[in-house]
Amino acid sequence: MTDEKTASPGRPRSRRAVLAGTAGLAVATSGCVRQVRTVVNRDAVDQLSVTIVTLPADGDREGIRLAREVAAVLEAVGVDVSVDMRSNEEFLRAILINHEFDLYVGRHPGGTDPDFLYEALHSVYAEESGWQNPFGYANLQLDDLLEAQRLADGEEREAVMAELLEELAREQPFVPICVPEEHRFVRTDRFDGWGEAHPATRLGYLELEAGDDVDRLRTAHTDARISENLNPLTAEYRDHEPFLELVYDSLATERDSEIEPWLAEDWTYDDGTLRVRLREDCRFHDDEPLDADDVEFSYRLLQDTELEDGESPSPPPRYRGLAAAVDAIDVDGELDLEFELDAGEAVAERVLTAPILPEHIWTERAAPATVRGVSVAQGATEAVTVDNVPPVGSGPFRFGSRTEREHVTLERFDDHFTRREDVDLPEASVEELRIQIDPRSTSAIELVSTDSADITSAILETYVLDDLEPAPETAPLESPSWTFYHLGFNTRRAPFANARFRRAVARLLDKDWLVEDVFHGYAAPTATPVTEEWTPEELAWNGEDPATPFFGSDGELDVEAAREAFEDAGFSYDDGALRVRR
Amino acid sequence: MLVQVLLQLAVVVTLLTLAGIAVIVGRYRLRDTRREWASRLRAATPITVVLIVVLLGNGVARQVVPDLSWMFGWNLTWAIYDIEGQFILWLQSFETSALTAFFSFVYIYGYVFLLVFPVVAYFALSNTRPLRELLTAYTLNYVLGLVLYTLVIAYGPRNMMPELVEALMYDTYPRYQHLTRQVNRNTNVFPSLHTSLAATVGILAYQTRAVYPRWAVVAVPLAISVAISTMYLGIHWAIDVVAGIVLAYVCVELAGLLVGRWSVTERFDVGNPLSRLR
Numbered sequence: 047m048t049d050e051k052t053a054s055p056g057r058p059r060s061r062r063a064v065l066a067g068t069a070g071l072a073v074a075t076s077g078c079v080r081q082v083r084t085v086v087n088r089d090a091v092d093q094l095s096v097t098i099v100t101l102p103a104d105g106d107r108e109g110i111r112l113a114r115e116v117a118a119v120l121e122a123v124g125v126d127v128s129v130d131m132r133s134n135e136e137f138l139r140a141i142l143i144n145h146e147f148d149l150y151v152g153r154h155p156g157g158t159d160p161d162f163l164y165e166a167l168h169s170v171y172a173e174e175s176g177w178q179n180p181f182g183y184a185n186l187q188l189d190d191l192l193e194a195q196r197l198a199d200g201e202e203r204e205a206v207m208a209e210l211l212e213e214l215a216r217e218q219p220f221v222p223i224c225v226p227e228e229h230r231f232v233r234t235d236r237f238d239g240w241g242e243a244h245p246a247t248r249l250g251y252l253e254l255e256a257g258d259d260v261d262r263l264r265t266a267h268t269d270a271r272i273s274e275n276l277n278p279l280t281a282e283y284r285d286h287e288p289f290l291e292l293v294y295d296s297l298a299t300e301r302d303s304e305i306e307p308w309l310a311e312d313w314t315y316d317d318g319t320l321r322v323r324l325r326e327d328c329r330f331h332d333d334e335p336l337d338a339d340d341v342e343f344s345y346r347l348l349q350d351t352e353l354e355d356g357e358s359p360s361p362p363p364r365y366r367g368l369a370a371a372v373d374a375i376d377v378d379g380e381l382d383l384e385f386e387l388d389a390g391e392a393v394a395e396r397v398l399t400a401p402i403l404p405e406h407i408w409t410e411r412a413a414p415a416t417v418r419g420v421s422v423a424q425g426a427t428e429a430v431t432v433d434n435v436p437p438v439g440s441g442p443f444r445f446g447s448r449t450e451r452e453h454v455t456l457e458r459f460d461d462h463f464t465r466r467e468d469v470d471l472p473e474a475s476v477e478e479l480r481i482q483i484d485p486r487s488t489s490a491i492e493l494v495s496t497d498s499a500d501i502t503s504a505i506l507e508t509y510v511l512d513d514l515e516p517a518p519e520t521a522p523l524e525s526p527s528w529t530f531y532h533l534g535f536n537t538r539r540a541p542f543a544n545a546r547f548r549r550a551v552a553r554l555l556d557k558d559w560l561v562e563d564v565f566h567g568y569a570a571p572t573a574t575p576v577t578e579e580w581t582p583e584e585l586a587w588n589g590e591d592p593a594t595p596f597f598g599s600d601g602e603l604d605v606e607a608a609r610e611a612f613e614d615a616g617f618s619y620d621d622g623a624l625r626v627r628r
Numbered sequence: 629m630l631v632q633v634l635l636q637l638a639v640v641v642t643l644l645t646l647a648g649i650a651v652i653v654g655r656y657r658l659r660d661t662r663r664e665w666a667s668r669l670r671a672a673t674p675i676t677v678v679l680i681v682v683l684l685g686n687g688v689a690r691q692v693v694p695d696l697s698w699m700f701g702w703n704l705t706w707a708i709y710d711i712e713g714q715f716i717l718w719l720q721s722f723e724t725s726a727l728t729a730f731f732s733f734v735y736i737y738g739y740v741f742l743l744v745f746p747v748v749a750y751f752a753l754s755n756t757r758p759l760r761e762l763l764t765a766y767t768l769n770y771v772l773g774l775v776l777y778t779l780v781i782a783y784g785p786r787n788m789m790p791e792l793v794e795a796l797m798y799d800t801y802p803r804y805q806h807l808t809r810q811v812n813r814n815t816n817v818f819p820s821l822h823t824s825l826a827a828t829v830g831i832l833a834y835q836t837r838a839v840y841p842r843w844a845v846v847a848v849p850l851a852i853s854v855a856i857s858t859m860y861l862g863i864h865w866a867i868d869v870v871a872g873i874v875l876a877y878v879c880v881e882l883a884g885l886l887v888g889r890w891s892v893t894e895r896f897d898v899g900n901p902l903s904r905l906r
Contacts, residue, residue: 102788103786103788103789128706129709129788
């Protein structure tokens with residue numbers, strides 16, 4: 047405000063002088079205001095304040111511990127953190143449906159085949175609700191790689207995948223933390239064949255051989271959601287469990303990451319065209335026939351639950367990636383279908399693992415869900431919101447009864463094709479499957495020990511594993527694992543859109559130490575979200591993280607180094623607090 | 629499993645109550661009770677009916693409350709943790725297996741005895757006012773507690789810090805999980821209804837110490853033990869317990885104001901079929 051000096055105060059002035067003075071004042075003021083404006087109109091840069099969404103110990107004992115460890119290291123580098131615990135379905139609703147989070151810690155369903163990444167990260171899904179890209183992540187280069195791996199097969203696919211995983215490790219749209227081991231506890235005196243197939247898949251239960259006079263399989267399940275909602279399309283209520291696969295058939299089924307025929311008798315793949323033939327005389331549990339139209343309908347519903355071929359489809363929050371590979375389906379008679387696919391053979395076969403829904407029940411669910419007096423979000427159709435009780439499928443078990451938070455009971459469906467003489471597939475060996483809800487691992491184990499249950503069907507929490515004592519009638523059961531714990535960023539929100547920031551956060555986590563401390567060693571630290579056989583050598587765990595090595599050692603964070611990394615990434619500190627423009 | 633636990637609970641509480649009748653109530657009051665039970669029952673009937681209706685309604689509401697809370701309630705867990713954080717850890721640092729056994733016993737059996745026995749003891753008094761106040765205070769606890777549960781979502785310490793706050797009881801005695809699961813949702817920890825009902829009994833026991841000096845000596849320490857047990861077992865935060873005590877105080881004061889004011893029997897002199905039978 048240098049002009050102030052020219053006006054000398056305290057002296058009578060002529061009119062002209064006053065006028066000139068006024069003009070001068072105006073000029074002076076405008077200069078002053080401009081400068082004030084340039085100062086004031088810079089938004090203050092505040093301390094970064096974030097909320098980590100996760101489950102309470104009753105829902106995920108390891109999850110809340112990881113979340114608190116993440117909170118601790120973020121606080122150490124000057125971030126203001128709070129942890130928001132939500133119930134199982136509220137947690138998934140927040141991250142998958144409403145994208146109401148800065149960060150979250152949880153278990154990702156993952157997949158035996160890395161194609162699940164297409165659904166998880168493709169940028170066209172950034173605006174959708176569901177397991178499709180909850181991070182809101184968009185990277186054109188990654189999109190290209192995701193599409194390329196779909197079309198490729200064999201070694202070519204492996205090469206594309208390696209490149210894709212490298213890009214992922216560099217970008218860290220989410221931080222893979224570890225792959226937890228899957229342990230369950232089973233009774234061996236009543237059933238044989240535990241572990242013949244994975245107990246989170248339908249075959250895991252169908253491969254069981256019941257002992258003499260055993261006509262009932264009882265599971266102790268620690269997650270109550272299966273008793274509250276039986277809709278295969280609702281993401282918030284679904285977890286790593288096989289029960290809806292037992293009620294709903296799919297065209298093909300997975301065994302040890304291989305795809306085998308199931309409802310489809312066989313198929314042939316030829317350059318993007320998959321010709322599928324269904325088994326004859328299959329019926330739904332309500333005795334309506336299952337034909338090619340139901341199959342075509344199911345995939346159409348999975349692409350758009352409003353069943354309109356409109357510009358803005360309302361896809362369900364599950365199976366999005368699989369259904370997206372389907373360009374067109376031609377129905378050729380009652381049993382034959384022709385899929386036009388945007389996928390190589392490997393991914394094409396996976397497309398066949400989606401559930402087949404009865405057209406006569408689900409057609410009317412294409413209407414938008416309504417709650418009187420409340421405006422409902424676009425795309426919230428009846429199909430994705432209905433609790434679907436009783437579920438009517440065509441699978442080896444049909445719905446019997448349920449009491450919320452107590453049990454779900456399934457009965458054998460005697461007309462199922464696996465019970466035919468000429469079909470050589472595993473069939474239900476018991477008349478009844480009772481899923482008993484029991485909220486804690488310790489009491490679920492007690493139910494198995496006291497012969498009130500045959501298996502703890504959900505994964506046991508790791509803290510009970512050291513105390514598992516095998517007896518003559520019981521045994522622990524370990525199964526391969528493809529789910530993984532991860533730290534998810536909401537890249538729609540600053541500063542998580544910045545890959546440099548995400549990388550710096552990833553390097554705050556000592557995955558080795560977390561596995562020992564939180565999982566009692568019953569997990570494997572990982573730098574990639576895919577199974578071991580798909581992990582390229584450069585990204586294999588070698589005692590430390592090959593992609594984002596930890597700042598420090600043995601769980602002790604080197605705070606100085608970490609803060610420097612944030613400064614190098616372009617962020618600044620003031621009074622110990624990390625300041626971030628939001 | 630549940631049936632077994634319930635049976636055990638019933639047996640233990642019955643035995644404790646019988647012992648309490650022998651030691652605290654005494655022979656003379658029992659004799660009078662045999663003579664006057666019908667008129668006392670008539671005096672207590674209206675509030676008993678209200679309490680039963682509230683309890684039944686509560687059972688239904690508990691199914692709905694969590695869903696309502698997630699739609700409208702405040703999630704206060706982190707705020708509570710931020711304020712008091714370390715207190716529960718400090719309390720649990722005194723852990724021994726004897727203390728765990730004691731507090732688990734108090735949390736389950738001691739608590740139920742604490743709620744059941746005064747109903748019997750006050751019924752044995754010619755003056756029905758303490759009984760009516762007690763039942764009114766119970767009713768208010770459940771009603772106000774439910775309102776607070778709807779407004780506030782909070783998870784207890786064991787859900788926040790599973791590795792530090794051992795869920796002592798549930799892991800040492802998994803069978804109790806079957807019992808408490810029937811009663812509690814894990815998001816309903818603010819306020820501690822265990823504490824508020826126990827404190828209600830404690831405050832009333834103190835008020836009636838002239839009539840039942842021995843009961844006051846038993847009830848007050850037992851109520852305090854129940855409050856401590858909820859924190860020691862990692863089920864409640866200290867703030868939940870403080871809120872529980874405040875709720876208890878409010879309920880007792882309100883019960884004192886309400887009882888007698890809306891006395892149905894005095895106002896309408898409702899004919900009781902039981903009295904005509906005499």
